[in-house]
Amino acid sequence: MTVFSLIIINKAGGLIYQREFQPGLRKLSTNDYLVLAGTFHGVHAITRTITPKLPYLATTPASNTSTTTSSTPTSATALASPSGTTTPIPNTTSTAATYMYPIPGVAATGLDSLETDKFRLTCFQTLTGTKFLLFTDPHMANVEPVMRKIYEFYADFVMKNPFYQLEMPVRCEAFDRNLNGWLRGRT
Amino acid sequence: MVVYSFYIFDRHAECIYKRRWLPRPASIPGSKSSRPTSEASAQATSAPALLGQSARTTDDDAKLIFGTVFSLRNMVRKLGGEDDNFVTYKTSQYKLHYYETPTNIKFVMLTDIKSPSMRIALQQIYINLYVEYVVKNPLSPVEHPGGVGVNNELFEESLEQFVTRVLS
Amino acid sequence: MAQPPRHAAMLSLSNSNSNSNSNSNSNLSTASDSRQPAHLATASHSSTGLRVPSNRKTIYDRHLNRSRNAELSRASFAFLFAEMVTYAQRRVTGIQDLERRLNEQGYPLGLRLLDLLFYRTISGSTSSALSSSSSTSASPPNRPLRILPLLHLIHGPLWRLLFNRPADALEHSVSPDTPNEYMITDNDPLVNTYISVPKEMSMLNCAAFVAGIIEGVCDGCGFEAKVTAHNQPTEMWPGRTIFLLRFGESVMEREKVLERAGVK
Numbered sequence: 069m070t071v072f073s074l075i076i077i078n079k080a081g082g083l084i085y086q087r088e089f090q091p092g093l094r095k096l097s098t099n100d101y102l103v104l105a106g107t108f109h110g111v112h113a114i115t116r117t118i119t120p121k122l123p124y125l126a127t128t129p130a131s132n133t134s135t136t137t138s139s140t141p142t143s144a145t146a147l148a149s150p151s152g153t154t155t156p157i158p159n160t161t162s163t164a165a166t167y168m169y170p171i172p173g174v175a176a177t178g179l180d181s182l183e184t185d186k187f188r189l190t191c192f193q194t195l196t197g198t199k200f201l202l203f204t205d206p207h208m209a210n211v212e213p214v215m216r217k218i219y220e221f222y223a224d225f226v227m228k229n230p231f232y233q234l235e236m237p238v239r240c241e242a243f244d245r246n247l248n249g250w251l252r253g254r255t
Numbered sequence: 256m257v258v259y260s261f262y263i264f265d266r267h268a269e270c271i272y273k274r275r276w277l278p279r280p281a282s283i284p285g286s287k288s289s290r291p292t293s294e295a296s297a298q299a300t301s302a303p304a305l306l307g308q309s310a311r312t313t314d315d316d317a318k319l320i321f322g323t324v325f326s327l328r329n330m331v332r333k334l335g336g337e338d339d340n341f342v343t344y345k346t347s348q349y350k351l352h353y354y355e356t357p358t359n360i361k362f363v364m365l366t367d368i369k370s371p372s373m374r375i376a377l378q379q380i381y382i383n384l385y386v387e388y389v390v391k392n393p394l395s396p397v398e399h400p401g402g403v404g405v406n407n408e409l410f411e412e413s414l415e416q417f418v419t420r421v422l423s
Numbered sequence: 424m425a426q427p428p429r430h431a432a433m434l435s436l437s438n439s440n441s442n443s444n445s446n447s448n449s450n451l452s453t454a455s456d457s458r459q460p461a462h463l464a465t466a467s468h469s470s471t472g473l474r475v476p477s478n479r480k481t482i483y484d485r486h487l488n489r490s491r492n493a494e495l496s497r498a499s500f501a502f503l504f505a506e507m508v509t510y511a512q513r514r515v516t517g518i519q520d521l522e523r524r525l526n527e528q529g530y531p532l533g534l535r536l537l538d539l540l541f542y543r544t545i546s547g548s549t550s551s552a553l554s555s556s557s558s559t560s561a562s563p564p565n566r567p568l569r570i571l572p573l574l575h576l577i578h579g580p581l582w583r584l585l586f587n588r589p590a591d592a593l594e595h596s597v598s599p600d601t602p603n604e605y606m607i608t609d610n611d612p613l614v615n616t617y618i619s620v621p622k623e624m625s626m627l628n629c630a631a632f633v634a635g636i637i638e639g640v641c642d643g644c645g646f647e648a649k650v651t652a653h654n655q656p657t658e659m660w661p662g663r664t665i666f667l668l669r670f671g672e673s674v675m676e677r678e679k680v681l682e683r684a685g686v687k
Contacts, residue, residue: 093334111326118319119348120259120365169348170367182344186335228501228617230508240619
C-alpha cells in the first residue's frame with residue numbers, strides 16, 4: 069500500500085499541513101499548495117450543491133399504479149415522506165416542487181473520493197469542518213482505517229498540544245513522528 | 256444502475272448538450288429498481304411543469320459542473336503530471352464520471368454511487384454516437400454554439416437507447 | 424447503585440440533628456461513606472466522627488476512581504495540562520520564566536501528595552503492594568532521612584502513584600564537583616506525551632511541572648532541593664527527560680552527620 073501525501077485544510081479553506089510520505093506525485097511550491105487547498109475547498113462545496121435533485125413524485129407504495137402522469141402530489145404526502153436528513157427545500161410558490169436526494173436519509177456531502185490514473189484522493193471532512201486529503205495509490209484498499217488513524221493522531225498530538233493555535237499551520241513534531249512511524253509500520 | 260444526467264462541454268467551455276433522466280415516479284426509497292425514463296429534453300426548455308424549480312437551475316448546474324471538473328482536472332494534472340487523467344469522483348449521494356477527448360471535448364455523467372467506472376461507456380458515447388451522428392453529420396456545423404447540431408434526432412435517440420438499454 | 428447514596432443522605436440528616444457540635448465532622452464522614460456500600464454505612468451508624476469500617480479499608484485507602492486499574496482519563500488530563508501550560512505562558516518573559524511557573528504549579532501538589540503517599544506506603548507496607556524497592560526490610564518505612572531512601576521513594580512509589588509505573592533510571596552525578604546532584608530519568612513522561620515544543624523554544628520541557636512535584640516532595644520530607652527538567656532525547660525515546668535534583672548545602676552537611684551516626 070502506498071500513501072503519497074497528506075494535506076489538511078482548515079475550515080476556512082486555508083492549508084495548515086502538507087507532508088509527503090512516499091514519492092509518486094509531483095512536488096508543488098508552497099504557494100501552489102495553498103492555491104490547491106483553496107481551490108479544493110471551493111470545489112468541495114460546489115460538488116455538494118450539484119447533487120442531483122430528484123423531483124419528489126412518490127405516492128405511497130400501495131397506491132403505486134402506473135400513472136406516469138405528472139400529477140402533482142399533495143404537499144401533505146410530500147411532507148410526510150421519509151425524506152430523512154436531506155432536508156428538501158419546499159418551493160413556496162408551488163405546492164409540488166419538493167425534491168429529494170438520490171439516497172434519502174443520507175446527508176449530502178461534498179466530494180469524498182476522487183480517482184485518476186495515477187492516484188486516488190480521499191477527502192474526509194470532520195464535523196468541525198477540517199478536511200483531511202489523503203493521496204494514495206489508486207489500487208489501495210482500506211483507506212478508511214488510515215484516515216481514522218490520522219484523525220486520531222490529529223486529535224491527540226495537535227489538539228492536545230498547548231503550543232498549537234487553532235486554525236493555524238500545524239507544526240507539531242510529535243504528530244509528524246507518530247504519523248510517520250505508524251505509516252512506516254504499515255508498509 | 257441509475258444515470259441522473261449527462262453533459263457535453265466543447266473546447267470553449269460551453270455546454271453544448273445536457274440531458275437529465277428522472278427516475279420513474281414509482282422510485283420511492285425502497286424500490287430502487289427504477290430505470291431512468293427520459294423526461295427532460297436536451298435544452299430543458301420543455302421540462303415538465305413539475306420540474307419548476309429544478310429546471311431553472313439546470314443552466315446553473317451545467318456551469319457549476321463545468322467549473323468543478325475544470326478545477327479538478329487542473330488539480331489532477333498539477334499533482335499527477337500532464338498525462339494524468341481525472342476519471343471519477345464520488346460523494347455520499349452521487350458519482351461523477353469524466354472523459355476528455357484529445358480534441359478537448361468533455362463528457363460528464365452523473366450516476367448513482369454504486370455504478371462501476373463509466374470511462375468506457377463515455378468513450379463509447381464519444382466514438383459510436385458523437386462522432387457518428389454529430390461529427391459526421393454533414394448538416395451539423397463545426398462548432399455547436401448553444402447546442403446547435405448536437406441535438407439532432409439520431410444522436411438523441413441513440414443516446415437514449417444507450418443509456419436505457421446498455422447501462423441499466 | 425442509586426440506593427446507597429440516598430441512604431447516606433438520610434444518615435447525615437439524622438446525625439446533624441442528634442449532635443450539632445460535631446456537625447462538620449459527621450458531614451465529612453457521611454460524605455466519604457456515601458461511596459461505600461450501604462451495609463457499611465449502617466454498621467457504623469451510631470458512631471460519630473471518622474468511622475473506620477470493619478475491614479479497615481477506609482476511603483483514603485482507595486483511589487477515588489473505582490475502575491479496575493484506577494485509571495483516570497488520559498485525554499482529560501492532557502487537555503487540562505495543555506490549558507495549564509497555556510495559562511503559565513501568559514505574561515512570561517522567557518523559557519526559564521515559563522519553566523519556573525510550571526514548577527511553581529507542581530510544587531504545592533508535591534507537598535500535598537506526600538501525605539497521601541506516606542499514608543498509602545505505611546498502611547500498605549504489610550501487604551507490600553506499594554512498598555518501595557528500598558523498604559524491603561521488615562520494619563514499616565519511615566519518612567526518609569537519608570538521600571537515597573528519598574530518591575527511591577520518588578523513583579518508585581511516587582512515580583507509581585502519579586504515572587502507574589516506576590521511573591526509568593536513577594543516577595548519581597559522577598562529577599566530584601557536584602556530589603549533591605542526582606538524576607531521575609523518565610523515558611517518556613506522561614505530561615509530554617502530546618506536546619510538541621516549537622523549535623524556537625526547544626530548551627523548554629513542560630515536565631518542569633513534574634520537577635515541581637518532586638521538589639515539593641523533597642521539601643516536604645525536609646530535603647531542600649532544586650529540581651529541573653531537561654531534554655535528553657535518544658533515537659528510541661524522543662521525549663526522554665532527566666530530572667536533575669540539586670540538594671542544598673544543609674542537606675549535604677546533615678547527610679554527612681547521619682552517615683557518621685550510622686543512620687540509614
